[in-house]
Amino acid sequence: MKWLDRLHGLLAVSAGEACPVCGKDGRPSLAAAALPVRHAAPARELRRLCGDCLARIPWIANAICPVCGRPDRCGDCLRRRERHFERCRGAVRYDETMKEWLALYKYRGLEKLEPVMAAILAGAVERLLSSAAAPAPFDLITSVPLAEQRLEERGFNQAERMAMRISEWYRIPYVPLLRRVRHSDKQSFKGRKDRLENMRGNFAPMAEAIDGLLGYGVSRGNGKLRHSVPSVTPSPTSALFSPPTVLRILIADDIYTTGSTMNECALALRMGLPSCEVYGALWARS
Template identity: 45%
Template sequence: MLLTPRRSQCVICGREYHGTNVLNLCAACSSSIPWIREVKCPVCGRYEPCYDCDRRSDTFFVHNRSAVKYDPMMKELLASYKYRGNERLRPLMGAMLMHAYALHKSVAPHNDVIWAVTYVPLSETRLMERGFNQAQQMAEHLAECAKLPVFPLLRRARHTDKQSFKSRGDRLHDMRGAFIVEESTLQQLRELRKRGSVHLLIVDDVYTTGSTLNQCAEVICGAIDIPVYGICWSR
């Protein structure tokens, strides 16, 4: 038994494979992950030329980095987790964010700062529909893996419709005033800042136009003077 390789089950396809790995994936699924390895836009972290960042008049986050390209495989993976409640994918999604965190560190290698994590909140309506906030779960798993503090810093001021089928202009309009800062958590962040310079990561699942991330960053920067970064699972 000691000499027999351990058999594990792939969390994506369910096939058994020999050995173990951080993502709990078989070789076929692991090789299919479309990691973002080269960034073409230094602001949003896109892997191809970007025009959205040039059109944005105000950017309140320093930059965003994402782990994977939003291809059909990743779209189905997120749908299984986010809409069909397949929470066994939670460790995988959170662990994949470590790749985006590494991309951050490669361009912002500040060894003397404290990295902290927050996430995009859901409205009460959406939370009741799904039963969990995927961004919160990803943020908590990333924080656990990277040994970072996590803060529930934002709250939805109002419910907004799903953004996936909206135009860029509609997204920008819809996000205005959608978030507010939790004062009690803000005070915790102020206390943390007494220990040194704090850089804040905002976690979300998909970066499309950046309107959600930018609105979150604007609200946070209006409440406390710290650098804010985006860290998304896919782009």
């Protein structure tokens, strides 16, 4: 209920709730026009930030590259020989402030930041939904998987956590569709060429999940429905799922640099579902 979400946000701010990032008490601006996120639930999370922290978010206002949404000319997209995703959009620029926030959440386990991080990601989702970048609503949302070793070290997958909140807010069923084939070195320490090589062949579709979608009537070959589809969901989310002729799948991740990770994930999905369209929502664009 949108009016209830707005009321909760007003009450939280009026009660002087501490900012989840810096811990200070503050009253950020309540003007909806100040936020690039229109959905009441993520907007409420952003309004829990103090005015200073809210002002530090470097939202990407204008997408110059039509493919990845980079705010300037993008050599990576021009050089890419094969692109397996349709479009990507990032919510914010990956500046020093965003690096600090992501490190607090991702590496130091500051879980109270999770709703705010997901609310920032919502900016990328809404940018896709409100533009020609995505011609129709998404049917499923999934996330870039972590290697088992990294998952054990960290204890959670930040992309999955944020994607599941997006699923709840926008009623897009969350389904884990990808798995890591091998452990790879961290991308942050690599150049463009090494990033491409590091990600090549690194992902595969989860056979059980893909077969489950096929069982609901999605064809591997031409995207035609094979039989009538019951109104059920293959995920634990509350959204209902009824596959269309072509699945529009949204992949969530935290950082987009060259696009190699997103491209390999999209390739893996299309290996299992050749007729699907893949889009990317990124928390930040470096």
